[in-house]
Amino acid sequence: MKEKGWKECLWGGLIVDAGNSVLYKTGDWRSQRPIRDEQKCTDCLQCWIMCPDAAIKVKDGKIVGIDYDYCKGCGICCKVCPFDAIEMKEEGEK
Amino acid sequence: MIHAFSGNAAVAYAMKQINPDVVAVYPITPQTVAMERFADFVADGDVDTELIMADSEHSAMSCCIGASLAGGRVMTSTASAGLALMWEVLFVAASNRCPIIMNVMNRALSAPINIHCDHSDAMGARDSSWIQIHAENVQEAYDNIIQAVRIAEHENVRLPVMTNMDGFTLSHATERMETLEDQQVQKFISEFKAIYPLLDVDNPVTYGPLDLYDYYFEHKRQQVEAMELAYDVIKKVGQEYGKMTGRSFDMLHPFEMEDAEVAVVVLGSTSGTARVAVRAMRQKGIKVGLVKLRVFRPFPKDELREMLKGMKAVAVMDRSDSFGAFGGPVFSEVRSALLGEDVEVVNYIYGLGGRDIRQDQIEQVITDMSTVAKTGKVKSFVTYLGVR
């Protein structure tokens, strides 16, 4: 995204388009990545409830993946999973 | 209408005629009386204002910011330590482009405790991106407040305005002054136009988001531009006000400058005393003029340079000091405005903590300037006038 110059932006950092946080890829901040083990996962949805970034993707009551564009790597999902199905791995680690 | 009003009464009266949506205040000498009087107008139903009694000046200004962003016309008043306590949020008001009008009854800062006039309070806030207008007398204090509404709310400006007047010297002195009719004031200021108000729930907006190295600089640059554009707006509003009242206003008000060889630059109530001193010294054959600096922010650097270039010596009177700096705040700016000109600019710091400034002292300043003009030599660039 090309950054605007001072003549083009609204004053004071005013945001007039509601719901634009989707444009902000908070996944950039991540230093650790949650990896879900599909074998251990029971689709209890605890991680989905607790994830502060709505990064756990669910379809028809089942976990279908983690949205790494927005997952900040906070590790809450890993902590709350009652079945140890999520493991946090350093970014860059295989 | 003609009244005998103190500065405080004039402020309250102007606010009553403006009838702002919200006023958030905290009492502090010497502006408390203005707010007491305004509270009477609220209690008597003379205005529609929501009056918020805040628990500190920091809160008062914060309330003003919220109300302004919500979409209201907002005013307040403070002085001295009150303004100092607002310091943090002054910047928030300006950065969010809240056209708040604040009357400041200039008073010294503690310690030791002093309730009398100097300009340390306003000068301490000079970098906060508030427009600063200084009044010479009660009439001007009233006139400035009415004009401030138009200036602050102008779409090219949208910055808060601080209308200053000297504590006690003006706030508690009763002078003859004229007011406009209520309808005239309402017509002049016209209806408040909120831009991106928070209460417009159909068009939700976010104010004050996190703004880091990627955009903060751009937003600051915009404030510079708003100050630049304010020049023109202040001048036009001053002229328009003149057409209505016979009292025109500008950035600078020169006196006897046409053939002047030396000049005095001053702001606030001392301008009146200085004018008398200039007249007296002209009788003695010194070609002296006076420049009253009415608007300190935006600083009228180009006009000031035009007015003062060709002078042999210029004395800048500062009613506050910038400890450790080369002279007071007004001096620094006047001197930089004259950079490259062959003018000796010297500084007189006077009147701290309400110390009286007398006509004979300003006459002495003028005599000094005349000596500098003749000899081309400056004995001292910064003089503390009236200190023992």
Ligand code: SF4
């Ligand atoms: S690490 Fe944090 S942000 Fe990422 S999916 Fe888990 S809970 Fe959500």
Ligand code: SF4
């Ligand atoms: S908390 Fe664990 S078991 Fe439950 S849905 Fe999430 S990953 Fe699967």
